[in-house]
Amino acid sequence: MNDRLQPKYHIGEDDFSIQYMSRNGSSSMPRPHEHPYFELYYLLHGERVYFMDDNVFTVKKGDMMIVNPHDLHSTASSDKLIFERVLIGFSRSFIEEGDAGVAKLLDHGTSRLVRIPLKHQPDIERLLLSMLAECQSGQAHYGSLVRAWMNELLIRLHRIETSLQSLPPEYEHPMHQKISEIAQYIKSNYHERLTLDQIAKQFYISPSYLSRVFTKLTGFHFREYLQVVRIREAQKMLVNSRDSVQFISEQTGFEHIAHFNKTFKKIAGTTPLQYRKRHG
Numbered sequence: 001m002n003d004r005l006q007p008k009y010h011i012g013e014d015d016f017s018i019q020y021m022s023r024n025g026s027s028s029m030p031r032p033h034e035h036p037y038f039e040l041y042y043l044l045h046g047e048r049v050y051f052m053d054d055n056v057f058t059v060k061k062g063d064m065m066i067v068n069p070h071d072l073h074s075t076a077s078s079d080k081l082i083f084e085r086v087l088i089g090f091s092r093s094f095i096e097e098g099d100a101g102v103a104k105l106l107d108h109g110t111s112r113l114v115r116i117p118l119k120h121q122p123d124i125e126r127l128l129l130s131m132l133a134e135c136q137s138g139q140a141h142y143g144s145l146v147r148a149w150m151n152e153l154l155i156r157l158h159r160i161e162t163s164l165q166s167l168p169p170e171y172e173h174p175m176h177q178k179i180s181e182i183a184q185y186i187k188s189n190y191h192e193r194l195t196l197d198q199i200a201k202q203f204y205i206s207p208s209y210l211s212r213v214f215t216k217l218t219g220f221h222f223r224e225y226l227q228v229v230r231i232r233e234a235q236k237m238l239v240n241s242r243d244s245v246q247f248i249s250e251q252t253g254f255e256h257i258a259h260f261n262k263t264f265k266k267i268a269g270t271t272p273l274q275y276r277k278r279h280g
Contacts (some may be wrong), residue, residue: 046083
């Protein structure tokens, strides 16, 4: 299979986008990212490793990743290097324009992996490929048709999820589970003094191996991930409380306010006070 990356087709500036990709070879995102819109990542063929906030998933044919706005995520190659996917980004307002009732379905559930049963995969793929073809053709009123198919897709996904028994995540590789547990531990204990050596000892892994595998599966170096978790928590506190920046700095695990301010600006792109003013 030759690499094929089709253009990303858009409806409106930030309302809807769709893109097809097939690739043969090792690849990964430069680093995890977030965005203010919903995302659907469907694997038509192959396998990928997907990091979502604090979980490592192995995504296979027929799997759908549902990504909520502002959740950190990234993808990387598994041992199987060939994959084919469709990626959709959409705003809540894009769905509300078609059916406000369907838009309410977006309020339920966190970012998650949905393993589409085999009998439902043809319908899901028909909708995805129809939207892709319609955006490619750009015929009259194609936006309305795509919106209708998006509504159908969300309804079908909701019905599938409702019918599935809720099960804990399945880990393809023991290290996927271990890195998920470590990411979850960091997320719960970000306010404490955490080091790579300490975590490695606690989880019975050598520091060098942990460093290498953590970066491969999450896209972050260990210290980077710790800083991002701390700053994301600080952002919540800045918006939802009137606590001082000094206090928030201490509560999120920073020993020095200068280090907090510097890290905050590096990750958030602005100072803590400017962030509070803009989002408060």
